[in-house]
Amino acid sequence: xxxxxxxxxxxxxxxxxxxxxxxxxxxxxxxxxxxxxxxxxxxxxxxxxxxxxxxxxxxxxxxxxxxxxxxxxxxxxxxxxxxxxxxxxxxxxxxxxxxxxxxxxxxxxxxxxxxxxxxxxxxxxxxxxxxxxxxxxxxxxxxxxxxxxxxxxxxxxxxxxxxxxxxxxxxxxxxxxxxxxxxxxxxxxxxxxxxxxxxxxxxxxxxxxxxxxxxxxxxxxxxxxxxxxxxxxxxx
Amino acid sequence: xxxxxxxxxxxxxxxxxxxxxxxxxxxxxxxxxxxxxxxxxxxxxxxxxxxxxxxxxxxxxxxxxxxxxxxxxxxxxxxxxxxxxxxxxxxxxxxxxxxxxxxxxxxxxxxxxxxxxxxxxxxxxxxxxxxxxxxxxxxxxxxxxxxxxxxxxxxxxxxxxxxxxxxxxxxxxxxxxxxxxxxxxxxxxxxxxxxxxxxxxxxxxxxxxxxxxxxxxxxxxxxxxxxxxxxxxxxx
Numbered sequence: 335x336x337x338x339x340x341x342x343x344x345x346x347x348x349x350x351x352x353x354x355x356x357x358x359x360x361x362x363x364x365x366x367x368x369x370x371x372x373x374x375x376x377x378x379x380x381x382x383x384x385x386x387x388x389x390x391x392x393x394x395x396x397x398x399x400x401x402x403x404x405x406x407x408x409x410x411x412x413x414x415x416x417x418x419x420x421x422x423x424x425x426x427x428x429x430x431x432x433x434x435x436x437x438x439x440x441x442x443x444x445x446x447x448x449x450x451x452x453x454x455x456x457x458x459x460x461x462x463x464x465x466x467x468x469x470x471x472x473x474x475x476x477x478x479x480x481x482x483x484x485x486x487x488x489x490x491x492x493x494x495x496x497x498x499x500x501x502x503x504x505x506x507x508x509x510x511x512x513x514x515x516x517x518x519x520x521x522x523x524x525x526x527x528x529x530x531x532x533x534x535x536x537x538x539x540x541x542x543x544x545x546x547x548x549x550x551x552x553x554x555x556x557x558x559x560x561x562x563x564x565x566x567x568x569x570x
Numbered sequence: 571x572x573x574x575x576x577x578x579x580x581x582x583x584x585x586x587x588x589x590x591x592x593x594x595x596x597x598x599x600x601x602x603x604x605x606x607x608x609x610x611x612x613x614x615x616x617x618x619x620x621x622x623x624x625x626x627x628x629x630x631x632x633x634x635x636x637x638x639x640x641x642x643x644x645x646x647x648x649x650x651x652x653x654x655x656x657x658x659x660x661x662x663x664x665x666x667x668x669x670x671x672x673x674x675x676x677x678x679x680x681x682x683x684x685x686x687x688x689x690x691x692x693x694x695x696x697x698x699x700x701x702x703x704x705x706x707x708x709x710x711x712x713x714x715x716x717x718x719x720x721x722x723x724x725x726x727x728x729x730x731x732x733x734x735x736x737x738x739x740x741x742x743x744x745x746x747x748x749x750x751x752x753x754x755x756x757x758x759x760x761x762x763x764x765x766x767x768x769x770x771x772x773x774x775x776x777x778x779x780x781x782x783x784x785x786x787x788x789x790x791x792x793x794x795x796x797x798x799x800x801x802x803x804x805x806x
Contacts, residue, residue, distance in 0.1 A: 425661075428786070428789075429789050432783055432784075432785050432786065432789050433781075433783075433785075433789070433793070434781070434782075434783060466784065466786070467783040467784050467785065467786075468783050468784045469783060505800075505805070505806055506796075506799070506800050506805040506806075507800065543805075544805075545669075545670070545799060545804065545805040546670075546704075546804055546805075547668055547669075547670060547703040547704050547705060548668075548702065548703045548704045549668050549669075549703065550664070550668065550702070550703075553664075553665050553668050553669070553792055556789055556792040556793055556796070557669070557792055557793075557796040560742075560792070560793040560796040560797065561796065561800065563742070563781055564741075564742050564743065564797065568781065568782055569741070569742040569779075569780075569781040569782075570741055570742075
């Protein structure tokens, strides 16, 4: 079934007007007609079935029927990553949603070499990924920030799992208590010596190996979130 | 350092002639000059440093110097996956190499809806990914085959971890002995009822959950290989 994020309250009997883009997608692309059912979520009210009540070229109406999912929430896990080339940044954002991040934050490291980061595009990828993966929430997308400033202002009660290429060959494992965590994925050139020294000295930071091969940033993001989710998150 | 796969024996003092494509990459794109060092591997002799000895527009020569990596091998893990849209199939192939698969096999399932599978393109992606991730081997790429025939001819000593969306919410875990294994990733529409029944009845098949959300095939491939590598493979 088609699943769509809307910015509108959802409750039984509610009429939800569609934007032009939503109408194009539902009626032009997916070819839905009056009476067909769509799943809706808005990030607050869970997911609901809704029936197509009116079809237009530039809009239309859905009428909300029954709730199908209670409002959920991801674990309290942030994904911090050094932006890479555009297509891979898009993938990292998509993967972060599927893998259950609560917050996605681009961080600029010493070796980050990225074009301008488009937070609006990242938010659009978040919506699409949430529609596809069945989440009822949208992770927040943070404005890009420098890693050194991010670490300077860090709340030490949030542990930080950082993926350390120099530990290749050590067991890939994260341990600790569930609760606030963040995962930090470096750029394709790795962390600088200064960054590595700083991260190693932080009491809340846990270095983790991701196996003996060099992973691309998007692969590393999925692998790191898998480690965390199976040890401490909602995959247990 | 630039790392290149070549189809040429590698030993100290050996001259390695370059193809036109390799010369274009090394001299045109990477701007290497006589005396610069390149890392070479051929899938058999480990990895070696080599010096640029001659630069040409359509070719050139490298001279092999010292071995830097012994020949390695991945765990005996196959990745079977239902091909998806082209870009995602390319990603799955790349991820399979980085994550340490020994063999990559496209399988056609009841709900597989893919364009023609280009095994030659898959092999090119395998080479690129091996160059990038530091592997000294190239996983084999199998011709596409139907899932039912693949299972009919299966060697029961190779266990099969299949990713079962209907187990969402069960712990994500694989257990067993190391040794021959394969991972099977279904298409984005999931497995059919018939396929699910058949897989459930196979004594060598182990169903595994990949968490409570619906993952895209490329995300599922990385997550499943992470589970396997940390439990049974070379990430331990």
